[in-house]
Amino acid sequence: MSGELYDRKRRPTCKAQYRRGLRHRQRDTCCEISNELHDCLMQKDGTNFWKNWNSKFKQRKNHSVSVGGYTNSIDIANAFADNFASVCHHDTPA
Numbered sequence: 001m002s003g004e005l006y007d008r009k010r011r012p013t014c015k016a017q018y019r020r021g022l023r024h025r026q027r028d029t030c031c032e033i034s035n036e037l038h039d040c041l042m043q044k045d046g047t048n049f050w051k052n053w054n055s056k057f058k059q060r061k062n063h064s065v066s067v068g069g070y071t072n073s074i075d076i077a078n079a080f081a082d083n084f085a086s087v088c089h090h091d092t093p094a
Helices: 004-010 012-042 046-057 073-087
Strands: none
Touching: 004 012, 012 046
């Protein structure tokens, strides 16, 4: 934490320039996304539009969902149905 490079980094002007550069990059990325999607719409290219949309905005899940120890959606649905059937009966008042 010493030396010329550290001193230059600590100057308010360098810090402001760095932050300004980050803001410009974020703004440019946003405009770039908009332009790509706009071009696909103008060309009436629905397939590439949705590919671009999903690549930019779709969240990727890296974790598996576990409900009651089950990870398979069919097993989860069956466990829910069994639980629901055990709790609710035909003679239960609504």
